Amino acid sequence: MIKGSRRMLSIGLVLGLALMPLTAFAEGTQPTTTGTTATVQTTTSAGAITELGVLRGDGQGVTDAYLSKTTTRLQAAILQLRLIGKEQEAQSYTGMESFADSDKAGKANRPILAYLKSHPEYGWNGTVTGGFDPNAPITSQQLYKVMLESLRYHSGSDFAYKDTLQFAATQGLSRAAAVTPFTNRDLAVALTETLQAMPKEATHTLLHELVEQKAVSADKAMLLEGQRIDIQKAADGTTYLTDGKGMALYLFTKDMADLSTCQGACLTNWPVFYSDRLLLPDNLDDKEFGVSIRSDGAKQLTYEGWPLYYFLKDTKAGDINGEGANNVWFLIKQPFYTVGLGTDAKLGNYLVDSKGVTLYYFDKDPTGSSVCTGDCLVKWPAFYADSIVIPKGLKAEDFGEIKRSDGSEQTTFKGYPLYYFFQDAKRGDLKGQSLGDVWFVVNPTTFTGTTVGKAAPPVPAPTKVIIEMKDYSFTPTELTVKAGTTIEFINRDDMKHNAVAVDGSFKIDLLDKGQSATIKLDKLGTYEYYCEPHKNFMKGKIIVQ
Incomplete structure (x- = not known):
């Protein structure tokens, strides 16, 4: 869920609503649902893997800071040894032959590199210069090769290295395959998959084998059985x-x-x-x-x-x-719908918020503005979503926003503001429908505007649409807008992203998490774009009509 997708519009409005038994508008509150x-x-992958003792973190343990760090080659090697029950043997190894750069691993880890050097069957052959490069970041392809080796599948005999990710997917290992750079949080995900997978020619999962070897307690293993x-x-x-x-x-x-x-x-x-x-x-x-x-x-x-x-x-x-x-x-889209659909036997489909609470339009509103103020706004709180995520069949370009007189924002559908009704305390309530013969649910298929809006000359509604950068993709990936629409890019990922048009018509700076940048496209046409650091897979398209 995208936090902050519904906000109160003024201090007065908040105080007014605080006296009412309405839970639908509270930040993060889930409406009452019968039954x-x-x-x-x-539990999470990181939480479960930490509890199992497979992921141990640094000196501070498995913290958010640790999970955000890039996984190194040395980390991956140690984890492989841990998964196959060879970590203690490697730590106690006394052989002297090792990789050329073993000193970079630190004194405590040098025996591990010497052990890997003497056991090429574990797949660590080193670099072309004879080094190990222990502190270099590992790629998803390299990491999944390590996980496959832990499951007793060997590169060169069971699969070709270039086909690592494809072969891993056939064994149920794929959830972090597209990630770059690869972090310890992604490592927890890959470890979860690996423990739940069957080793080569085995009848039980790797986790089951570790429990039998008493490397993992049976009670804690339950964490991965959900x-x-x-x-x-x-x-x-x-x-x-x-x-x-x-x-x-x-x-x-x-x-x-x-x-x-x-x-x-x-x-x-x-x-x-x-x-x-x-x-x-x-x-x-x-x-x-x-x-x-x-x-x-x-x-x-x-x-x-x-x-x-x-x-x-x-x-x-x-x-x-x-x-x-x-x-x-x-x-169940992720991020989840900020505007969704409910269905009623008499009314058909109608717009709701992410919790299923009904949204209404006011038949006295002209296009592009709201005439509901004061006591009206207390009973009919304005709806605002800071991004638009909608079900199939709805159009992103039908949603926009207006600035109210107090400076707050309100989401619109086809140029008309959307509201809650203060007596709708839970999902499915339709107590505002037809009140005063001016308040109605919004059937997206049949709605064409308010009576006032249709009677007045058309007024261009201020329009802004949002493209989220989340999970290393643009959402929506393809967007159709009218010329002059403001398009806001918001980064939801921990990694920096930007957007660069293939034809050079726009380029925004790299954005940190939570930062945003806007562009406006006045020329009709199709604009393909990409994120520079992740251009191989993070791409999008904007069609301006």
């Missing part, structure tokens, strides 16, 4: 949640007030997703997951209050055949 228990047991949640990338560049086998997870827009709406044949086609324990990526918040008790007593996991499902016609990892089905089934 949902409080929590689900969760259902893994992964983030996969679709062909369009967007990312979505899957289980540990790469099977896509979906939400059902009819699950509004009743989380058990899907019954009978629906459940046959859309089986529920549940596990009593989850293993999460570090960039997912465990508070976003919950457990729903269905009407038949079965348990179902939820994300942001939405029950999670599989799709029967997804038969292999990477299938997303359920995306957009009947305009009511959608992938």
Whole structure:
């Protein structure tokens, strides 16, 4: 979830709402959901691997600072020895022949390099100059080669080095394959995959073997036995949640007030997703997951209050055949939708926020501005999302924002401001619908504007769209905008990113995490662009109409 996606518009408004029993607008608050228990047991890859004693960190332990550091070749070598039960033997090795630059590893680690030099079967052959280069950063390809060697697959016989990543993927090792530079946080992810994988010609996982060898305690091994949640990338560049086998997870827009709406044949086609324990990526918040008790007593996991499902016609990892089905089934995008869809039997589809709380338009608003102020704004708080992530079928260019008279911002749809209703205390509430015959839900298919807006001459609405730099990709990867639209790039990653047009029409500086930069494109055409440090895979396209 993107924090700060809904903000109060003024101090007066906040004070007014503080006296009301409305939870939907509080920062990070999950609306009340009937039939949902409080929590689900969760851990992260880094947390689990640390508890297991496989990842030990530096002098300060496994801290955020340590996880953000680039993984070195020496680290990878030590971890391989740890995984195959040879670390102590290597530390005690007394052989003298070693790599030419073994002094760079420090006195305590020199025996390890000498041990690797005398055991070429572990795959550490050194550099062409006879060195080991112990402090050099390791690439994902090199790291996954090490992990494969730990699983008793050998480069040159079981796979060619140039095909390392492809072969690793066939063994279930791929979650950090596209990462550059490779950090200790990514290392934790790769270690998790490796421990859960089967070594060559084995009948049990590597983790099971380590438990049998008493290198890992059985109690702590339970940390990796939960259902893994992964983030996969679709062909369009967007990312979505899957289980540990790469099977896509979906939400059902009819699950509004009743989380058990899907019954009978629906459940046959859309089986529920549940596990009593989850293993999460570090960039997912465990508070976003919950457990729903269905009407038949079965348990179902939820994300942001939405029950999670599989799709029967997804038969292999990477299938997303359920995306957009009947305009009511959608992938669990990551980052999650800041504007989504709910479905009502009478009203059809309508816009909601990430928690499923209803959004409205005011029929007295002209295009590009709001006439709801004072007491009106207390009862109808303005909705604002600092980025636009939407389901399939909606268009990013339909969303923009206006500046209110107090300087705050409000999200618009087709130029018209969006609001909450203060009596809608939870997902599925529609208490504002048709009030005063001027407040209505927003059906994105049929909405064409307000009565006032249609009667007045068209006024160009201030427009801004946001492209996020997250998980080493641009989101959305392809964007269509009108000429003159302001486009804001925001970096959500720890690594620096920028955006450079292939034709040289724009270039923004490298951005640190949280920084942003804007451009405006007035000339019609298609602009392909890339991130300079990650140009091989981090690309996007802007179409100006």
